[in-house]
Amino acid sequence: MKIGFHGGVGEVTGSRHLLEAEGLKVLLDCGLFQGHRKEALAKNRTTPFDAAEVNAVLLSHAHVDHCGNLPLLVKRGFKGLIYCTEATLEIAAIMLRDSARLQESDAKFFNKIHARQGSAETIEPLYDEADVDACLARLVPRPYMTWVDLSDKVRFRFHNAGHVLGSAMIEVEVAPATGGRRRVFFTGDLGRRKSLLMDPPDVPKTVDYLLIESTYGDRNHDPVDRVESLIKTVVDRAVAEKGKILIPSFALERTQEIIFVLEKMIRRGQIPLIPVYVDSPMAINITEIFSRHLDGFSFSPEFKDYVAREGDPFDFKAIRYVRTSEESQTLNDKKGPMIILSASGMCEGGRILHHLRNNLDKDTTTILIVGYQAQGTLGRRLQDGAKKVKIFGLEHEVWARVETLYTFSAHADQSDLLWFMKSLDPRPRKIFLVHGDPDDRAALKQALRVEGITRVECPDYGDVFDLA
Numbered sequence: 001m002k003i004g005f006h007g008g009v010g011e012v013t014g015s016r017h018l019l020e021a022e023g024l025k026v027l028l029d030c031g032l033f034q035g036h037r038k039e040a041l042a043k044n045r046t047t048p049f050d051a052a053e054v055n056a057v058l059l060s061h062a063h064v065d066h067c068g069n070l071p072l073l074v075k076r077g078f079k080g081l082i083y084c085t086e087a088t089l090e091i092a093a094i095m096l097r098d099s100a101r102l103q104e105s106d107a108k109f110f111n112k113i114h115a116r117q118g119s120a121e122t123i124e125p126l127y128d129e130a131d132v133d134a135c136l137a138r139l140v141p142r143p144y145m146t147w148v149d150l151s152d153k154v155r156f157r158f159h160n161a162g163h164v165l166g167s168a169m170i171e172v173e174v175a176p177a178t179g180g181r182r183r184v185f186f187t188g189d190l191g192r193r194k195s196l197l198m199d200p201p202d203v204p205k206t207v208d209y210l211l212i213e214s215t216y217g218d219r220n221h222d223p224v225d226r227v228e229s230l231i232k233t234v235v236d237r238a239v240a241e242k243g244k245i246l247i248p249s250f251a252l253e254r255t256q257e258i259i260f261v262l263e264k265m266i267r268r269g270q271i272p273l274i275p276v277y278v279d280s281p282m283a284i285n286i287t288e289i290f291s292r293h294l295d296g297f298s299f300s301p302e303f304k305d306y307v308a309r310e311g312d313p314f315d316f317k318a319i320r321y322v323r324t325s326e327e328s329q330t331l332n333d334k335k336g337p338m339i340i341l342s343a344s345g346m347c348e349g350g351r352i353l354h355h356l357r358n359n360l361d362k363d364t365t366t367i368l369i370v371g372y373q374a375q376g377t378l379g380r381r382l383q384d385g386a387k388k389v390k391i392f393g394l395e396h397e398v399w400a401r402v403e404t405l406y407t408f409s410a411h412a413d414q415s416d417l418l419w420f421m422k423s424l425d426p427r428p429r430k431i432f433l434v435h436g437d438p439d440d441r442a443a444l445k446q447a448l449r450v451e452g453i454t455r456v457e458c459p460d461y462g463d464v465f466d467l468a
């Protein structure tokens, strides 16, 4: 048995690991590398194994850094099935179509700029919408906690990962010819022990080889119960000043978490009823999937109790879903107070840009940052206190207040990761730290050593390990 690490090691995108066992090649995730264009593009175009020889893909969840390279795998000859949970299948369809559109427009933009500069260099999108359709035809849903045979020697099942709707950890059980059983366990992205919507991750019984993410291997998040008091301060001020609150938000999970918190607070009378606009077609489509899966396996009992008492939290009287861009433009002329949730989450594109352009110069505006802002993005510049920013090539002065809520994260922090690994009894034969930057992985490895957990590896891109 062997495991090869072909992405998502020493970095947080491009999750892709190849397990070879008893004559089968099983790919765990096939994600898109993101970051600097040239480097990411080169990695995305490289398939370091023969796609046609892969027998099956097990997909942990629908974020593009975990599923975004599947259409290329299919284009390059993969003929097997891609297993995932029902909700992941529905969300992946939206994410992959969006990814194809982004790549097509990105390639067009790149080629236009290069042609203008007299360069003959052009790029092709990795895949188009037809490739996405071919890929989606291979996705098959399987329920949580149900064994699925891949052969008479290899089977797998999904566990709740508590990360986003539909997210799964993957347990692969192999019965080697030499006898006994070996269990390989891949966490995908691991959720938190306490979150607003999701149930905490399952802790498996016996694991021989663990592949665990380490995104926040070096730090702990603010506790989730601080969210409400911070939101109340921001909303009360917007009401007093008749201002607008702009929330750049990721379409999957973060938008739904914010809606749920606002709905609860309005219902309890903690904040007044003011309009909440969800201004992103992708976020609206994903929210509809949440509404269809309210009794889903991965939601927390508290969330399900709330739904049983109060009904669908994504359908309440303050909320307005804005589908068309014309409707989105009319928000510019409306007076506050109001809350606008819009994409993209790091202010790099999408409708949030026209809201920022129209409201940054007003001191009654609050920009509420609720997610990670990467270096070099407009969201990060605002978060860092820039007094002037450029949008669509024009400079805008920033008079708006910028506030950050550090409490939201769909990822386990260091204490959650340690809790998960300390709960495994007996200890795994080997732990592989994946999906984390080098410093975060090193910090987590050190923290594990302090806990007496050794036999921990930090694999590099391309490394292959024999699993006895």
Ligand SMILES: [Zn+2]
Residues within 6 Å of the ligand: 061, 063, 066, 163, 189
């Ligand atoms: Zn994820």
